Amino acid sequence: MKKHIVEVIKQIEKDHDIKVLYACESGSRAWGFPSKDSDYDVRFIYVHKVNWYLSIDQKRDVIEIPGRDSLSIKVDPLLDVSGWELTKALRLFRKSNPPLLEWLRSSMIYYQAYSTIDQLRAIENEVFSPISCMHHYLHMAKRNFREYLQKEEVKIKKYFYVLRPVLAGKWIENHQTVPPIEFEKVFEAMIEEGPLKQSIHELLARKKAGEELFLEKRIDVINEYLEKEIDYLEQYVKTIEIERKDPTDQLDQLFRDTLKEVWS
Known part of the structure; x- marks a missing residue:
């Protein structure tokens, strides 16, 4: 199944003109107690080309296969694949969003490219609320x-x-x-x-x-x-009374660095 998941990820990149930075398992398989017919709950983070971000209009920042988005290859019916665009993911990371933090800690990683995810993991403890x-x-x-x-x-x-x-x-x-x-x-x-x-x-x-x-x-x-x-x-x-430094400037720079690393 992992081979098929990677194939789906690469096809998502082609069909949606993006680059995937990370894809992992997030459901019962990642929790350690799948049943015999459990779905594969694949979650990913992706980045668009620079011009996508240079717009006065806010655009859709998720991809859902097979829910709202189609793919040009057949997808196994056990696959539930959903992704967040990078700036959405970074805003949620800033808020210490638990589902996103769980993705970053998944032991079932299907795909990872570029340095963005490792950089997020490196500052997780500073951002964690x-x-x-x-x-x-x-x-x-x-x-x-x-x-x-x-x-x-x-x-x-x-x-x-x-x-x-x-x-x-x-x-x-x-x-x-x-x-x-x-x-x-x-x-x-x-x-x-x-x-x-x-x-x-x-x-x-x-x-x-x-x-x-x-x-x-x-x-x-x-x-x-x-x-x-x-x-x-x-x-x-x-x-609980714990103050955290605002990581916005750091995450803004990470976003800019990612665009350069991925598309230069």
């Missing part, structure tokens, strides 16, 4: 807990939609860094040995075995932990 990331993960955890885990019967995979952001929040509290994208790294570090950890281990094994859509009686030990930690993180985020 615990407050911004905590709010993101807390909002995700609260919404998913409310929507998926309140019924008497719950699908196995839905637990991970709440466990993952809660544990990411706990990681930020303890380490003040971007959490690893791999679920098990965060899980093993944040949950102590005991009945809770054993229950999650069993769920994880079953999800990997393809049982993720099974409806089963709600697991109280997990629900109680999640409810308690969501309440705790809501209070914790109010206490």
Whole structure:
């Protein structure tokens, strides 16, 4: 599949007259627990030619294959490919956008060219905002807990939609860094040995075995932990007071340098 993904990336470059700087896996495969029929959630960052940016009109800054954009070659139906234009990505990086930071930490890199991504990684710790990331993960955890885990019967995979952001929040509290994208790294570090950890281990094994859509009686030990930690993180985020230097000038220069490196 990787060979096909790279083929798709190169065709996107040709069809849309751009250069791709980076492409990675961002979904359950990157999290470390894909099911047998999981999609490939490919995310990429790209840059246009200089003249594209010299316009009085704001232009569309995403590419979505096969959603809103077509491609001149056949794309595997398991592929979901979406990209952000570089200035959009840099604005989100400035805001410490968690999905983007997760892309940069993906262990499944399909394609990387030029020096831009390595330069972003080099300044990640300077830009990282615990407050911004905590709010993101807390909002995700609260919404998913409310929507998926309140019924008497719950699908196995839905637990991970709440466990993952809660544990990411706990990681930020303890380490003040971007959490690893791999679920098990965060899980093993944040949950102590005991009945809770054993229950999650069993769920994880079953999800990997393809049982993720099974409806089963709600697991109280997990629900109680999640409810308690969501309440705790809501209070914790109010206490965070960390100032960060505005990286705009640095990111502006990175953008200009990228244009020169890619198109000169």
